[in-house]
Amino acid sequence: MIKDITIGQYFPGDSVIHRLDPRVKIVLVILYIAFLFIIQTAAAYLFALAVTFFFVILTKIPLKMYLRGLKPLLFILIFTAFLNIFYSTGDPLFQFWIFTVTAQGIKNAVFMILRIFMLVISTSMLTYTTSPIVLTGGLERLLSPLSKIRLPVHEFSMMMTIALRFIPTLLEETDKIMNAQKARGADFETGGLIKRAKALAPILIPLFISAFRRADDLAVAMECRCYTGSGEGRTHFVTYSMSAADYISLVILFSVIAAAILLNFVTVMGF
Amino acid sequence: MEPILKTENLRYVYGADTPFEKVAVDNINLEIFEDEFIGVIGRTGSGKSTLIQHFNGILRPTSGTVFYNGSDCWAKAFSRNALRFNVGLVFQYPEYQLFEETVEKDIAFGPSNMGLPADEIEKRISDSLRFVGLDDSVRKSSPFELSGGQKRRIAIAGIMAMNPRVLILDEPTAGLDPRGRDEILQRISEYRSEKKSTVIIVSHNMEDISRVCSKVLVMRKGQVEMFAPVNEVFEHSEELCSMGLNVPQITRVFISLKEKGFDVPSSVYTPAQACDAVIKAIGGDGT
Numbered sequence: 069m070i071k072d073i074t075i076g077q078y079f080p081g082d083s084v085i086h087r088l089d090p091r092v093k094i095v096l097v098i099l100y101i102a103f104l105f106i107i108q109t110a111a112a113y114l115f116a117l118a119v120t121f122f123f124v125i126l127t128k129i130p131l132k133m134y135l136r137g138l139k140p141l142l143f144i145l146i147f148t149a150f151l152n153i154f155y156s157t158g159d160p161l162f163q164f165w166i167f168t169v170t171a172q173g174i175k176n177a178v179f180m181i182l183r184i185f186m187l188v189i190s191t192s193m194l195t196y197t198t199s200p201i202v203l204t205g206g207l208e209r210l211l212s213p214l215s216k217i218r219l220p221v222h223e224f225s226m227m228m229t230i231a232l233r234f235i236p237t238l239l240e241e242t243d244k245i246m247n248a249q250k251a252r253g254a255d256f257e258t259g260g261l262i263k264r265a266k267a268l269a270p271i272l273i274p275l276f277i278s279a280f281r282r283a284d285d286l287a288v289a290m291e292c293r294c295y296t297g298s299g300e301g302r303t304h305f306v307t308y309s310m311s312a313a314d315y316i317s318l319v320i321l322f323s324v325i326a327a328a329i330l331l332n333f334v335t336v337m338g339f
Numbered sequence: 340m341e342p343i344l345k346t347e348n349l350r351y352v353y354g355a356d357t358p359f360e361k362v363a364v365d366n367i368n369l370e371i372f373e374d375e376f377i378g379v380i381g382r383t384g385s386g387k388s389t390l391i392q393h394f395n396g397i398l399r400p401t402s403g404t405v406f407y408n409g410s411d412c413w414a415k416a417f418s419r420n421a422l423r424f425n426v427g428l429v430f431q432y433p434e435y436q437l438f439e440e441t442v443e444k445d446i447a448f449g450p451s452n453m454g455l456p457a458d459e460i461e462k463r464i465s466d467s468l469r470f471v472g473l474d475d476s477v478r479k480s481s482p483f484e485l486s487g488g489q490k491r492r493i494a495i496a497g498i499m500a501m502n503p504r505v506l507i508l509d510e511p512t513a514g515l516d517p518r519g520r521d522e523i524l525q526r527i528s529e530y531r532s533e534k535k536s537t538v539i540i541v542s543h544n545m546e547d548i549s550r551v552c553s554k555v556l557v558m559r560k561g562q563v564e565m566f567a568p569v570n571e572v573f574e575h576s577e578e579l580c581s582m583g584l585n586v587p588q589i590t591r592v593f594i595s596l597k598e599k600g601f602d603v604p605s606s607v608y609t610p611a612q613a614c615d616a617v618i619k620a621i622g623g624d625g626t
């Protein structure tokens with residue numbers, strides 16, 4: 069079913085990470101990604117893995133959920149690992165047929181996989197623990213200085229919020245309409261390209277009609293509440309203020325980055 | 340006699356293996372026979388819609404089995420497409436599934452998926468329009484320019500046109516005014532007596548169901564609470580009330596009378612029964 073997509077999904081909860089200020093979380097994740105790209109040694113990677121798992125445990129969301137997000141990337145992971153193993157230059161470890169495996173290659177492959185792995189986990193962590201609405205709210209606040217140079221930050225974030233809000237609704241609607249047409253014997257699975265494209269009309273037409281109806285209703289409802297965009301003096305219902313946990317997590321992350329830079333100078337058995 | 344629809348230990352879970360996991364129906368064992376007129380009732384979220392979507396193979400049971408005419412609907416050799424023509428399901432708010440330019444084309448969608456010849460489809464369109472009480476003049480109009488109630492009837496006609504052996508309607512009266520509601524129920528009743536087909540109506544309104552159905556299936560928290568002829572179900576009218584179901588007004592009056600100490604049954608649901616009960620209570624002989 070369409071609903072099985074987990075990327076960008078939110079898992080409601082009440083962990084320390086869930087409660088962090090969204091602005092802090094966004095900054096943390098960006099810093100963390102930068103951090104993933106400066107680490108170079110085995111020691112630093114081990115350290116990064118430990119840090120990642122520490123945060124995973126803090127979110128109280130099962131590791132299984134994070135791994136699920138990796139599934140679509142499996143092919144790319146294997147492919148890049150393959151390239152790295154066989155096409156790195158260095159001292160050959162062993163050889164067969166036309167392939168030369170180098171120690172350097174294995175190292176590159178393992179590091180690459182670990183890096184993508186942690187990259188996906190940390191970005192998933194942001195969306196898993198922050199509801200889309202809060203996320204765009206945080207983003208709006210972070211970007212608000214840009215409105216000084218007349219970038220429509222508020223409008224942009226409102227559009228994002230509305231789009232995110234309606235994605236699950238539209239998916240649900242698609243599911244319902246598909247089922248209703250299946251009940252009338254519609255067949256979406258067999259036949260050539262043209263037949264399949266034609267088979268989409270019974271889904272797309274009702275879907276568009278209902279999307280436009282919703283958009284219209286929403287626009288009217290917003291106008292009734294005097295929404296005029298980012299006019300003068302518009303305030304926010306939710307205001308964010310940084311708590312002790314936010315400062316602590318920033319301090320932790322900066323220490324982690326400092327530690328990683330130091331660990332880059334430590335080599336274990338030549339790695 | 341073989342039941343036309345049967346479930347065995349049916350269980351369905353939405354979002355299995357996610358934090359949003361939700362058991363929608365569980366432990367459902369039912370036998371539905373040809374020619375029955377069944378009303379399915381229960382509060383919102385009690386699993387009515389989930390249950391009926393198993394009857395035409397839209398949902399696949401998480402565990403348990405659904406049988407149509409004695410064969411397992413999820414067996415390898417079973418054609419679920421054919422099942423959907425035999426068990427017609429009208430979803431809730433079916434007017435949102437209309438998509439063709441004209442009413443007749445939309446009604447023809449089901450029959451043409453069945454591969455029927457053109458003249459047969461023609462006949463089915465006229466018949467089904469008649470069943471839902473619309474005349475042939477709407478055939479060429481766009482379904483989108485009709486009123487809400489008319490759209491609903493077109494959508495129902497679209498399923499009736501497949502001439503299913505079992506017709507299932509999910510809350511066909513939801514969101515209609517009392518007049519539209521009566522009309523739809525009336526039409527469905529007439530369709531049933533003419534076609535002699537099995538009909539299942541989902542509703543959360545006991546009044547609707549008591550008027551037309553012969554058997555009632557009461558759902559509660561994903562389980563079957565009762566499945567019995569209408570009069571037997573009404574023997575438990577106080578229970579129905581405490582489950583938060585809207586029993587007919589007349590039944591509520593009799594429940595109150597009984598509470599006040601009058602010697603009347605609480606299972607009354609038609610004016611005729613009410614008359615008899617009152618006459619009996621005041622000791623008259625009905626003359």
Ligand SMILES: Nc1ncnc2c1ncn2[C@@H]1O[C@H](COP(=O)(O)OP(=O)(O)O)[C@@H](O)[C@H]1O
Pocket residue numbers: 353354361362363381382383384385386387388389390
């Ligand atoms: N598509 C869905 N995804 C997840 N949960 C659902 C879905 N549809 C229904 N449910 C849940 O399953 C339960 C039964 O729903 P449903 O069968 O629609 O009940 P009813 O038709 O009696 O109102 C409800 O708790 C509902 O929240």
Ligand SMILES: [Mg+2]
Pocket residue numbers: 387388389431509
């Ligand atoms: Mg329902």
